[in-house]
Amino acid sequence: MYDSTRLYHIIRTVIPMLIPPGFAPFPPDKVDLVGYKYLKKVEQPCGMAEIRPFRGVRYNKRLVQDISSVICPPYDIITPEMAQELHRRSEYGFIKLEHGQQLPSDTDEDNKYTRSAAILRNWLEEGVLKPDVLPALYLHQHRFSHNGSRYRRRGIIAAVRLEEWNRMVIRPHENTRVKPKSDRLNLLWALQANTSPVFSMFEDRGQQIAALSADQEWAQPIIEITGSGEEHRIWAVTDPEIVSRIAACLSDRPLYIADGHHRYESALNYQKERLTCYPSASGDEDFNFVMMELVDFNDPGLIILSPHRLVRGLSKATLAELKSKLATLFQIEELPLKTPDISRQIDDLLAGDKTDRGRIVLFGLSPGNLLLLDMSDFAAASKMMPYFHSELYNRLDVSIVDHVILEKMIGMTGEQEETSLAFNHDKADVINRVLNHEYQLAFFLGPVRTEVIRAIADAGDRMPRKSTYFYPKPPSGLVFRRLE
Numbered sequence: 001m002y003d004s005t006r007l008y009h010i011i012r013t014v015i016p017m018l019i020p021p022g023f024a025p026f027p028p029d030k031v032d033l034v035g036y037k038y039l040k041k042v043e044q045p046c047g048m049a050e051i052r053p054f055r056g057v058r059y060n061k062r063l064v065q066d067i068s069s070v071i072c073p074p075y076d077i078i079t080p081e082m083a084q085e086l087h088r089r090s091e092y093g094f095i096k097l098e099h100g101q102q103l104p105s106d107t108d109e110d111n112k113y114t115r116s117a118a119i120l121r122n123w124l125e126e127g128v129l130k131p132d133v134l135p136a137l138y139l140h141q142h143r144f145s146h147n148g149s150r151y152r153r154r155g156i157i158a159a160v161r162l163e164e165w166n167r168m169v170i171r172p173h174e175n176t177r178v179k180p181k182s183d184r185l186n187l188l189w190a191l192q193a194n195t196s197p198v199f200s201m202f203e204d205r206g207q208q209i210a211a212l213s214a215d216q217e218w219a220q221p222i223i224e225i226t227g228s229g230e231e232h233r234i235w236a237v238t239d240p241e242i243v244s245r246i247a248a249c250l251s252d253r254p255l256y257i258a259d260g261h262h263r264y265e266s267a268l269n270y271q272k273e274r275l276t277c278y279p280s281a282s283g284d285e286d287f288n289f290v291m292m293e294l295v296d297f298n299d300p301g302l303i304i305l306s307p308h309r310l311v312r313g314l315s316k317a318t319l320a321e322l323k324s325k326l327a328t329l330f331q332i333e334e335l336p337l338k339t340p341d342i343s344r345q346i347d348d349l350l351a352g353d354k355t356d357r358g359r360i361v362l363f364g365l366s367p368g369n370l371l372l373l374d375m376s377d378f379a380a381a382s383k384m385m386p387y388f389h390s391e392l393y394n395r396l397d398v399s400i401v402d403h404v405i406l407e408k409m410i411g412m413t414g415e416q417e418e419t420s421l422a423f424n425h426d427k428a429d430v431i432n433r434v435l436n437h438e439y440q441l442a443f444f445l446g447p448v449r450t451e452v453i454r455a456i457a458d459a460g461d462r463m464p465r466k467s468t469y470f471y472p473k474p475p476s477g478l479v480f481r482r483l484e
Helices: 004-017 080-089 112-126 178-191 205-216 240-250 261-277 316-327 342-351 378-382 397-409 414-420 427-435 450-458
Strands: 056-059 129-131 137-146 149-161 198-202 223-225 231-237 255-259 289-296 303-305 308-311 330-336 359-363 369-375 421-424 441-444 469-471 480-482
Touching: 112 129, 112 178, 137 240, 149 198, 149 205, 178 261, 198 261, 205 240, 205 289, 231 240, 255 261, 255 289, 255 450, 261 289, 308 397, 308 427, 316 330, 316 369, 316 397, 342 359, 342 369, 342 427, 359 397, 359 427, 414 421, 421 427, 427 441
Parallel strands: 198 289
Antiparallel strands: 056 129, 056 480, 137 149, 137 231, 149 289, 198 255, 223 231, 303 469, 308 421, 308 441, 330 369, 359 369, 359 441
């Protein structure tokens, strides 16, 4: 829902920035143009990341004793079924702020954003939510299980100065779409708050920050959630000396966005719109910063899964021709599907690729069998890629599936993707969705390594959207940041 003031600001500040001056156009249905630069045009780093403490807003433990009952996943992984359950679970559920319910009767004056804003005001007035007295950096220890092993991940939740992409201080690795950014931008205007952090990575040289964080963990946490599959502990670091040391350690290196590209770009757009209203702003206003959770590249709890591709809506003719088309570029090996350990079988097949060629596992084209696809003609495949990307991008499994197979061989358009393409990191669930005829095909991808993410971002390139799934997502509602 846009009012006339918002629309004026968007036309004046955002539209002129969609296409950088001097650049040739490129396909808009696959790449969101905001902030994108050709590799040869990328500027060298010309600034440093600025990290600041902030006065976090948290649930009042006297009124909300079970914090685990009110936190929720970030908006972009909440399914409609999950949303219904979360809205029912608690009258104080954070989902009412993070991902409000949309109703058929919504208007410009009464919609999910205005209702979330009213709920936030009420909870602050009633003391359900309380801002901390002192600005702090928040240390987040996240414990969880994955594939039978237990992990711990350490993060620092901070306010980080917004930087344009071409400054290379904050570096993205994935493309984005317009619709999710519009949603987050509307929520920013309504709540004047960062409800969930942008999840980012950094290099902890000499493990300086890990040592500082470990020293703080001897104190009593301000939030502690235990006894469930995931455990969370939060410490508030308010000592100016410790805050300064952590900020100094992070100030001379770039930050890499892992998850939350839409949130970051929405914050950039919000900043631009606010600056049109306040051209004399000093630069220290809260809208010049965004809440981030920062994690070391080498943290053992930094787990990256693959968003596998699920496809439906294909004609019988398209399915009949696909195998012969694949054979022109891939060596194809047909293997019987092994149950019950399907995930292990797919992992073993994907891990068997010791080259830089693409290796993909396809299910659904041959009943009861997996098709192992090994790229045999990379030169021909490269000609099917968008011309403005790096060779590293062209060799990514996800690029091969999205551009070569889905776009060129199947002929899927951007419009068709909205209803015919889904993403899922759970391999067993993906197989079941094909077996249950909810989808026709599944393309399984190997996980992207952190060094590849870093190389893509350092080159100024971006992977296709939904190339990575960082597991698990930091929840929304532990602590959030108001723009005061």
